[in-house]
Amino acid sequence: MNDIDFFGCSFTEGPNTKEKSDTEEFDILNYSVHCQNTKTISGFLDFDLSFNDEKNYRINNYGGGSFGNHLIKEVLQNKIKKLDKSKENIVFVQLSALLRNELSYETVFNSEHSLLKKTNDVFFVDSEKVRADYFVETDNLVDYYNQHILNIKEIIKLCKENYSHHYIHFGWDISTPEFIKMFRENDLEKDVHIFNYKYKVSKLQYFENCLNYSPLQMGVSGSFGGMLDYSSNKIDEKIRYVHISEDHHPSYFSNKIFYLDIIKPFLKQFIKLEKNYFQLDSVVKFENFLAELLPTKESANGKVYGEMQTKIVNFIKNNIQKQ
DSSP states (O other): OEEEEEEOSTTTOOOOSOOSOSSSSOOHHHHHTTTTTOOOHHHHHHHHHHHTTOOSEEEEEOOOTTOOHHHHHHHHHHHHTTOOTTSOOEEEEEEOOSOOOHHHHHHHHHOTTOGGGSSOGGGOOOGGGGGGGTOOOOSOHHHHHHHHHHHHHHHHHHHHHHOSEEEEEESSOOOOHHHHHHHHHTTGGGTEEOEEEEEEOSSOOTTSOGGGEETTTTEEEEEEEOHHHHHHTTSOGGGTEEETTTEEEEOHHHHHHHIIIIIHHHHTTTSOOOOOGGGSHHHHHHHHHHHHHGGGOOOSSHHHHHHHHHHHHHHHHHHTTTO
């Protein structure tokens, strides 16, 4: 069995277990789970492999909320120790922010819900090795950026030396002019994919680069975009995010764009993924309903999440499965 491994922060984090049904029929009810928040890239691929009857690959998701890039590298190194390198393994690395806040450090290392406290030893990481993700412990900005440049170089090297194929990108535009200069001086652009972008946004949140915001145009634009920036060029703000004002993680529809435009074409070089489940009538009806539902989302809290899941389940049972 070949592995397809995903590493990143909350933009990537998703279940490892197969979501597909054991029946031949596409299970739209199972597919819909969690979509009122999002479906991450590995989730789309999971169903795509099943729909194309591709049984030679296994998806492993090692993303985690508030993971920084040093932590992502440590988890990657741990997985490589278990990797069967005789197989045609594929890796996707979604790079995160250069600096997460100190609260994120507490969440990652001390929260009872932390992935690092779970039994999977891929997540066993020494917190001292990743402090640069959460604390600036130098007075020299160039030195701090250089720590991250070297870390990205190590990630690239690990991917090239241990996987048959790799794709590395950012989750969103984390850049400053100084970092971009160092990034390009180190020729990282040939290994880390970045995207041009320009889109409107009514309210800045954590994942928009404020340095690239124009109050006059009510929008952001740049040349160092990640997956969210790429998709934001192509999607209405009302369905772009998990919640339009409270949570600008990419929505189901934003991730779908990145999957179809970027990830799937990359994978089709090595895997037969010719069939397209997005053309199924059940998926089209579900997505139309979801697109109407997301702009009505009152907040991003757990109660609303449950209420919206109930609405989706009822819609599928009454309008898709009965037909």
